[in-house]
Amino acid sequence: MVTGLINENPIIYPKKERRLRTDSSTTDEFTPEPIDQLEIFDILNFGNCNPFVVDIKDPEHPNTLEDLRVVTEDSVEVDDENSYVRVTFTPTVEHCSMATVIGLCVRVKLLRSLPSRYKIDIRVAPGSHATEDALNKQLNDKERVAAALENPNLVEMVDECLPSEE
Amino acid sequence: MKLMDKNLGLVEVQKLEGHTDRVWNVAWNPAADGVLASCSADKTVRIWEQSSLTRSWTCKAVLEGTHTRTVKSLAWSPSAKLLATASFDGTTCVWENFATDSESVSVLQVHESEVKSVSWNASGSLLATCGRDKSVWIWEVLPENEFDCAAVLTGHSEDVKMVLWHPTMDVLFSCSYDNTVKIWWSEDEYGDYNCVQTLGESNNGHSSTVWSISFNAAGDKMVTCSDDLTVKIWKTDISRMQSGEGYVPWTHVCTLSGFHDRTIYSVHWSRDGVIACGAGDDTIQLFVDSNSDSVDRPSYKLLLKKEKAHEKDVNSVQWAPDKESRLLASGSDDKMVKIWKLASEP
Numbered sequence: 001m002v003t004g005l006i007n008e009n010p011i012i013y014p015k016k017e018r019r020l021r022t023d024s025s026t027t028d029e030f031t032p033e034p035i036d037q038l039e040i041f042d043i044l045n046f047g048n049c050n051p052f053v054v055d056i057k058d059p060e061h062p063n064t065l066e067d068l069r070v071v072t073e074d075s076v077e078v079d080d081e082n083s084y085v086r087v088t089f090t091p092t093v094e095h096c097s098m099a100t101v102i103g104l105c106v107r108v109k110l111l112r113s114l115p116s117r118y119k120i121d122i123r124v125a126p127g128s129h130a131t132e133d134a135l136n137k138q139l140n141d142k143e144r145v146a147a148a149l150e151n152p153n154l155v156e157m158v159d160e161c162l163p164s165e166e
Numbered sequence: 167m168k169l170m171d172k173n174l175g176l177v178e179v180q181k182l183e184g185h186t187d188r189v190w191n192v193a194w195n196p197a198a199d200g201v202l203a204s205c206s207a208d209k210t211v212r213i214w215e216q217s218s219l220t221r222s223w224t225c226k227a228v229l230e231g232t233h234t235r236t237v238k239s240l241a242w243s244p245s246a247k248l249l250a251t252a253s254f255d256g257t258t259c260v261w262e263n264f265a266t267d268s269e270s271v272s273v274l275q276v277h278e279s280e281v282k283s284v285s286w287n288a289s290g291s292l293l294a295t296c297g298r299d300k301s302v303w304i305w306e307v308l309p310e311n312e313f314d315c316a317a318v319l320t321g322h323s324e325d326v327k328m329v330l331w332h333p334t335m336d337v338l339f340s341c342s343y344d345n346t347v348k349i350w351w352s353e354d355e356y357g358d359y360n361c362v363q364t365l366g367e368s369n370n371g372h373s374s375t376v377w378s379i380s381f382n383a384a385g386d387k388m389v390t391c392s393d394d395l396t397v398k399i400w401k402t403d404i405s406r407m408q409s410g411e412g413y414v415p416w417t418h419v420c421t422l423s424g425f426h427d428r429t430i431y432s433v434h435w436s437r438d439g440v441i442a443c444g445a446g447d448d449t450i451q452l453f454v455d456s457n458s459d460s461v462d463r464p465s466y467k468l469l470l471k472k473e474k475a476h477e478k479d480v481n482s483v484q485w486a487p488d489k490e491s492r493l494l495a496s497g498s499d500d501k502m503v504k505i506w507k508l509a510s511e512p
Contacts, residue, residue, distance in 0.1 A: 116478065119428060119446065141343065141375065141393075142429070142446070142479070143238075144325070146188075146207065147254050147280050147298070150235050 034080040035114070041076050043113045044087070044106060075125070085110065086121040090128045099129055103139040104148065105161045169440065169454050169469060175511040176450060176472045176494065182214055182503040184225050189497030191239045191482045197246035199488060202495050204503045205237035211251055213265070214503065223505060227265035233257065239283045244290040248311065252281040258295045262311045272311045276303055287331040292316065294338055296326035302340050302350065304359060319350055321361045327377050333385045335407065341376035347390055351413050362413045365400065370418035372398065380435040388416065389441050391430035397422040397443055397453070399466060422466055425451055436485035440469065440508065442494055444480030449473050450496060452508070476500045
């Protein structure tokens with residue numbers, strides 16, 4: 001049993017200058033706007049200006065996944081027309097055993113935030129993890145994810161990384 | 167009958183609402199017309215019955231309070247006197263006289279983690295279960311809803327998704343997260359079950375998790391579906407096996423690919439030869455052998471594709487057991503059970 005953190009000294013990146021969203025003139029909340037890459041990135045990392053969203057915390061550190069470059073804007077591929085999103089994340093260390101928890105957090109956050117029509121794929125960045133294929137398979141097996149989310153210990157861990165919204 | 171020539175469509179007969187979470191599996195009562203069971207992540211099993219008067223379906227019973235987690239799969243015994251349910255809570259329950267005063271439930275608690283599937287053999291004398299602990303268990307069915315462990319089969323290297331007995335012989339099939347289908351056979355009814363064949367990538371098998379298996383009515387063909395987005399057809403010389411020659415291996419016939427673009431969770435072969443598939447792309451697709459009337463080699467073709475059959479992933483499809491109705495039941499992540507009819511479009 002490993003004692004202590006898996007990654008004691010994570011590299012924390014400077015916060016990237018955020019792309020300003022063009023101010024939408026339509027205040028009509030019923031007009032659906034297509035969901036794009038930035039919006040999904042915001043869902044996962046949450047811009048400082050939005051008081052209603054919270055950052056996903058790295059399971060081991062007080063930093064967010066954005067701070068640790070685990071998830072960047074470029075790691076989100078979205079096709080709103082076909083209701084599809086794929087998030088590629090980069091664990092901070094190659095043998096990161098928290099990678100399944102991070103992947104689960106990303107999926108849960110997206111499930112809670114996106115319209116139910118969305119198909120979600122989660123994967124680790126190619127070359128970023130020792131057991132990449134096994135990890136990707138587990139993260140995308142719907143039955144395994146469902147069973148895992150029925151485990152109260154795991155749900156508690158995920159909920160700690162995703163503080164509840166207002 | 168040349169199915170390909172007719173203008174057939176999958177017509178929605180009725181949407182059955184009631185489950186409060188995703189529906190994982192549906193199963194028709196093999197002994198009574200118009201009775202269907204469904205199981206769900208809401209921890210319950212619902213029994214739906216078609217009224218002989220109105221022809222519409224209503225929920226006749228809800229089996230709850232027994233499983234403490236998702237009910238993943240269920241199977242009626244051939245006589246329909248027993249209903250077996252497999253759950254993420256690690257137990258397999260066998261219900262007798264459910265929803266009556268004489269209800270009796272046997273709880274088989276052997277798997278170390280979630281139970282994924284349960285299957286009765288053709289005579290109802292054996293029950294098989296499988297789960298994430300990679301094992302397959304075979305039980306002997308005794309009177310008074312009692313069960314004796316007959317075998318514990320290990321061999322799969324990962325989570326076993328489904329078990330299914332052959333329709334005419336006591337040969338057991340299992341499919342797994344390890345991408346293989348394994349075939350378990352015993353030389354005689356007192357002998358041990360052994361894995362006599364593994365259908366893997368090296369013999370034209372699937373390249374990712376195999377979710378479901380189904381046999382044609384004759385039992386000489388089998389269809390499998392997978393996370394690799396393909397459906398595969400297999401065959402064997404069943405008459406040689408039935409004549410007591412020993413085990414006859416299954417061989418690959420063909421692979422149907424390019425039809426589904428998300429994981430195919432369920433496949434079922436009807437008595438009159440139509441293969442139905444349900445997948446994560448929300449569609450139900452039907453395939454038939456366009457050469458079934460001739461002596462030519464089989465040629466499987468898409469009969470029809472039902473887009474948006476459900477609002478979300480289709481987890482289970484099953485044809486009604488009778489020969490005429492052409493009814494298909496489906497269960498989905500959208501919490502619905504739907505009844506469809508394969509009929510000529512007006």
